[in-house]
Amino acid sequence: MQEAGKIIKIDRVIHEPVRLAIMSCLYEKKYVDFVFILEKLDLTRGNLASHIKRLEYAGYVDVIKTFKERIPHTTYALTTKGKKAYEKYWCFFDEIRQDIDLEG
Amino acid sequence: MQEAGKIIKIDRVIHEPVRLAIMSCLYEKKYVDFVFILEKLDLTRGNLASHIKRLEYAGYVDVIKTFKERIPHTTYALTTKGKKAYEKYWCFFDEIRQDIDLEG
DNA sequence: AAGAAATAGTTTGTAAAGCAAACTGGGTAT
DNA sequence: ATACCCAGTTTGCTTTACAAACTATTTCTT
Secondary structure, eight states: OOOHHHHHTOOHHHHSHHHHHHHHHHHHHSOEEHHHHHHHHTOOHHHHHHHHHHHHHTTOEEEEEEEETTEEEEEEEEOHHHHHHHHHHHHHHHHHHHHHHHOO | OOOHHHHHTOOHHHHSHHHHHHHHHHHHHSOEEHHHHHHHHTOOHHHHHHHHHHHHHTTOEEEEEEEETTEEEEEEEEOHHHHHHHHHHHHHHHHHHHHHHHOO
16 A cells, blocks of 8 residues: 555645646647647636646746747647656556555 | 546545545555554644545545444445545546557 | 737636644543 | 543634636737
8 A cells, every 4th residue: 555655745736637637738749739728628718827837837848939820829848847747646646556456 | 638527527535635545545455443544644633534524524434433442443434435436536547648648 | 000809828806625733522541 | 530542623824726807918900
């Protein structure tokens, strides 16, 4: 079974469902824009922006501002740190479950 | 990739790390007592009690009060509902990750 | 040049939740 | 009677998510 520390130290930045979804999108697609996530997750713009800001502060995502047909277009991508953190997050869950499976 | 609804509808009662740890203990060991969890997770008594109360209200755990050598001894166990909810919780995570793995 | 429209935010206010520490109750030992 | 456990409730603090309102920046229209 999991030790105390293992499960308690889960990365809270990623653990929040909305941010986990964002990280999943980015991990899969590499580059994802604001509106895509907005519609995919059905959030308000403000809510999405603040979650992304949090991921930015954690150093997990880069913001790429471009113009698409002369309209502002913001795109996001995982940093190396973000990629590692995301993979580590899943490792925790694997460990927890494996530990459970070991016994009856 | 996950749809909007899939990840957002994660069971918040279980999703909280401390409660996930408690549920894991119970799923593995069937019967676990208060002090065991307390030491395992290094929580305050009040904190543990309130998390367990929340699991109780959700119908996920049963409370079994006994006396052990004439000293009160509280033990917990998953209900059928709790067992199902716990299994369903992991299913969400499997689905999310499988969806990611499908693409490069 | 002025005003409308769109993107991508920031700010504000509210409600919920986690946590530690203090306090409580019910039973036991001295 | 008093002191002592176990388990749980209450209180107060802090953080957070979220929606709604507001803002800044650039483009389009007239």
